[in-house]
Amino acid sequence: MILFVTNFNISGSYEGMDHTEDQIYVDRVKNGDTASYSFLLNKYKNMAYTIAVKITGNAEEAEDAVQEAFIKAYQAIHSFKGNSKFSTWLYTIVYRTAILIIKDKRIKTSSIDDENHSHDATDGSVPQLDQLHSDEQAKYVRQAIEKLPKTEALLITLYYMNESTIKEVCEITGLSIPNVKIQLFRARKRLERELKFLL
Amino acid sequence: MAAKKKEKLKMLLQKVEPDAPAADFMEQVMKEISTDGTPEIPVNIALQNLLKQHGMASLSPDFTEQVMDKIEAISLKKQDQPIISRKAGFAIAASFLLFSLMLFLFAGNTTTSAKSPDVYHLIGRFSQATRQLQANGSPSLYLIVVLMLGVLLGLDYYLKYFQQRQKA
Numbered sequence: 001m002i003l004f005v006t007n008f009n010i011s012g013s014y015e016g017m018d019h020t021e022d023q024i025y026v027d028r029v030k031n032g033d034t035a036s037y038s039f040l041l042n043k044y045k046n047m048a049y050t051i052a053v054k055i056t057g058n059a060e061e062a063e064d065a066v067q068e069a070f071i072k073a074y075q076a077i078h079s080f081k082g083n084s085k086f087s088t089w090l091y092t093i094v095y096r097t098a099i100l101i102i103k104d105k106r107i108k109t110s111s112i113d114d115e116n117h118s119h120d121a122t123d124g125s126v127p128q129l130d131q132l133h134s135d136e137q138a139k140y141v142r143q144a145i146e147k148l149p150k151t152e153a154l155l156i157t158l159y160y161m162n163e164s165t166i167k168e169v170c171e172i173t174g175l176s177i178p179n180v181k182i183q184l185f186r187a188r189k190r191l192e193r194e195l196k197f198l199l
Numbered sequence: 200m201a202a203k204k205k206e207k208l209k210m211l212l213q214k215v216e217p218d219a220p221a222a223d224f225m226e227q228v229m230k231e232i233s234t235d236g237t238p239e240i241p242v243n244i245a246l247q248n249l250l251k252q253h254g255m256a257s258l259s260p261d262f263t264e265q266v267m268d269k270i271e272a273i274s275l276k277k278q279d280q281p282i283i284s285r286k287a288g289f290a291i292a293a294s295f296l297l298f299s300l301m302l303f304l305f306a307g308n309t310t311t312s313a314k315s316p317d318v319y320h321l322i323g324r325f326s327q328a329t330r331q332l333q334a335n336g337s338p339s340l341y342l343i344v345v346l347m348l349g350v351l352l353g354l355d356y357y358l359k360y361f362q363q364r365q366k367a
Binding site for chain 1: 257
């Protein structure tokens with residue numbers, strides 16, 4: 001049986017605590033305590049990188065984008081008023097920076113929205129769950145995500161892995177609510193199909 | 200002949216009804232994508248756990264140090280705050296104007312004749328008000344205060360203008 005809940009239900013109370021904790025560190029940075037920024041950096045760097053990888057499709061460019069985004073965020077921290085979560089604000093910067101980087105260094109002509117990764121890493125045979133080690137599971141999960149179009153992979157990252165709400169996802173990506181919902185629905189169905197043997 | 204065959208094939212294919220999804224398919228899709236009602240969409244917990252466990256990419260261990268080195272090299276720009284807030288500036292300007300007006304209106308009679316033209320009458324009043332603000336021919340405290348307020352307001356305006364230019 002597959003258990004369904006909503007992100008709204010899962011992440012309620014922790015978010016509030018997180019939000020306050022982040023705000024404390026943001027205030028410290030605003031008051032000139034540069035070292036406090038390393039806390040925020042460590043906390044969000046991997047998710048920021050995961051988002052950037054989904055957009056650029058390249059580890060090196062993603063690392064550049066994240067580095068640039070963190071520096072931009074630091075320089076603009078006075079403009080963060082705490083109306084939204086710090087992570088949402090930061091990921092918006094990461095998203096825009098990554099988009100700018102791929103626009104600058106673009107070799108391919110296709111856009112983020114219509115690009116579809118076609119490499120099929122699986123041979124079609126369904127492996128047995130008990131035979132799979134964690135590393136192999138990770139490989140299948142990554143391959144399944146890589147098969148998704150970039151936007152869907154990004155939305156899955158934000159909604160499922162980061163547990164952002166639909167509103168936050170829209171804020172970060174600039175997409176409309178119906179668009180996000182449709183793409184998430186499609187991506188979820190694809191992943192469920194791809195990873196059926198692991199679920 | 201070929202056209203006839205093509206037409207026959209077309210008619211044959213049209214006879215076959217399209218595949219239909221499950222009866223509740225539409226309902227399920229609409230539930231997931233509807234913008235009203237619940238703002239969130241259902242999450243497959245098993246899928247979520249799997250993605251969280253294996254889907255996260257990680258950066259090189261020295262990433263934090265690299266960024267922090269760069270950040271420490273950048274001096275955090277100090278935000279110049281205007282000395283006087285906009286509201287306080289307006290309040291000071293308004294009270295100064297009111298004070299000047301009162302002084303102007305209720306200053307003592309001038310030597311200018313009441314029959315003289317209005318312009319001369321006004322000039323006379325103004326010069327009298329100015330004389331009243333002076334003591335022993337040197338600028339009084341009032342004039343110094345007015346001058347200082349002018350300087351502060353000018354500085355305030357300059358800081359705001361400078362800040363806006365930097366942002367742009």
